[in-house]
Amino acid sequence: MDSSQPRTDAPQKKKPIVIITIGMAGSGKTTFVQRINSYLHSLDTPPYIVNLDPAVTHMPFDANIDIRETVNYEEVMKQYNLGPNGGILTALNLFTTKFDQVLSFIEQRADVVDHVILDTPGQIEIFTWSASGAIITDAVASALPTVVAYIIDTPRTIAPATFMSNMLYACSILYKTRLPFILVFNKTDVQPHDFAIEWMQDFEAFQAALAAHGSQREKTGDSDPSYMDSLMNSMSLVLDEFYKHLKAVGVSAVTGDGIPEFFEAVEKSREEYEKEYRPEIDRLTKERESQLEAHKKDSLNRMMHDLKVDRERPWTGSGSDPRSERFGEDEEIEEDDYDDDGEEIDRSDDPGHFMNVDRARRDGGESMRWPRPG
Numbered sequence: 001m002d003s004s005q006p007r008t009d010a011p012q013k014k015k016p017i018v019i020i021t022i023g024m025a026g027s028g029k030t031t032f033v034q035r036i037n038s039y040l041h042s043l044d045t046p047p048y049i050v051n052l053d054p055a056v057t058h059m060p061f062d063a064n065i066d067i068r069e070t071v072n073y074e075e076v077m078k079q080y081n082l083g084p085n086g087g088i089l090t091a092l093n094l095f096t097t098k099f100d101q102v103l104s105f106i107e108q109r110a111d112v113v114d115h116v117i118l119d120t121p122g123q124i125e126i127f128t129w130s131a132s133g134a135i136i137t138d139a140v141a142s143a144l145p146t147v148v149a150y151i152i153d154t155p156r157t158i159a160p161a162t163f164m165s166n167m168l169y170a171c172s173i174l175y176k177t178r179l180p181f182i183l184v185f186n187k188t189d190v191q192p193h194d195f196a197i198e199w200m201q202d203f204e205a206f207q208a209a210l211a212a213h214g215s216q217r218e219k220t221g222d223s224d225p226s227y228m229d230s231l232m233n234s235m236s237l238v239l240d241e242f243y244k245h246l247k248a249v250g251v252s253a254v255t256g257d258g259i260p261e262f263f264e265a266v267e268k269s270r271e272e273y274e275k276e277y278r279p280e281i282d283r284l285t286k287e288r289e290s291q292l293e294a295h296k297k298d299s300l301n302r303m304m305h306d307l308k309v310d311r312e313r314p315w316t317g318s319g320s321d322p323r324s325e326r327f328g329e330d331e332e333i334e335e336d337d338y339d340d341d342g343e344e345i346d347r348s349d350d351p352g353h354f355m356n357v358d359r360a361r362r363d364g365g366e367s368m369r370w371p372r373p374g
């Protein structure tokens with residue numbers, strides 16, 4: 001084969017996948033990001049990291065884009081007279097107004113980067129329940145394959161009720177983002193995650209754990225067992241369906257256990273994104289564009305109609321109608337060009353005022369000299 005010929009069948013580089021890490025405070029998110037960062041460096045495929053937590057004091061890795069370099073969260077708190085959570089939320093809102101630039105930086109690196117990691121604020125609800133969190137998630141997901149990695153503190157989820165609360169939270173994030181989702185059971189060096197996998201795959205095992213926990217509570221007289229347990233039994237049946245849409249991996253951000261398995265789940269999520277989410281995102285984008293187009297058309301039609309009505313309205317000023325003297329039959333007439341006494345308003349300084357919009361529409365606007373701002 002002639003090697004001087006450019007190869008047209010060379011495989012195209014895959015787009016980078018965005019991993020949005022979300023987790024309750026203390027779940028080990030930062031340690032996890034540090035771990036996957038060093039793992040990817042060891043494979044010679046360094047990721048592109050975006051830190052979205054304005055309040056983080058210590059970051060054990062270098063972020064390519066850091067919200068703290070754009071917004072000073074303590075200054076925001078002072079200036080807007082806010083508490084810590086309000087400060088983080090406002091800082092994130094301010095940063096979101098510039099997120100198109102962040103996205104363009106990421107897209108510029110798309111040829112050399114395989115993974116983009118977004119580290120989110122520890123106060124989970126600030127990202128998951130705020131408008132800016134939704135805007136950021138939508139923006140990245142419509143540009144690149146995206147997956148949510150939900151970090152769970154495994155040792156703190158061994159009680160069935162805590163486990164269920166955590167799963168319900170994960171369910172609500174999945175419902176809000178509608179993106180491929182990986183449950184990352186962290187800290188498996190302290191507590192293996194087998195119990196969680198068993199509870200997710202076999203709801204009877206979960207119900208048995210609930211019953212065992214319930215009888216313990218009964219002994220200590222903690223709460224009304226019948227109501228809570230029957231509620232959780234019903235919830236476990238509901239969540240059973242939810243678990244089918246998830247991938248779960250156990251990792252230790254401290255030892256590095258399970259990190260290769262995590263990246264296998266990420267690759268599966270990429271396929272899932274391309275197969276299920278991409279067509280849906282494309283459909284929604286098209287729908288939004290056609291709605292916008294219809295809205296523009298409607299506004300233009302209404303404007304044209306208003307102009308026509310204006311022209312047909314009888315002259316109510318004194319003397320003969322100066323509009324017909326000046327413009328003739330076929331010309332555009334605007335009543336706004338005359339004051340209450342029928343005197344013509346001098347708009348000679350306003351080059352764009354006397355535009356013939358009908359003509360602009362007929363010839364596609366080519367004959368128009370549109371007014372320029374300033």
Ligand SMILES: Nc1nc2c(ncn2[C@@H]2O[C@H](COP(=O)(O)OP(=O)(O)OP(=O)(O)O)[C@@H](O)[C@H]2O)c(=O)[nH]1
Nearest residue numbers: 025026027028029030031122186187190252253254
């Ligand atoms: N044993 C063990 N400890 C971990 C692991 N991952 C994190 N930790 C510890 O958990 C604590 C919290 O970890 P961080 O990484 O700061 O957690 P975070 O979720 O980023 O916390 P916020 O900054 O509050 O959002 C730290 O003491 C970590 O050393 C792990 O895999 N195993």
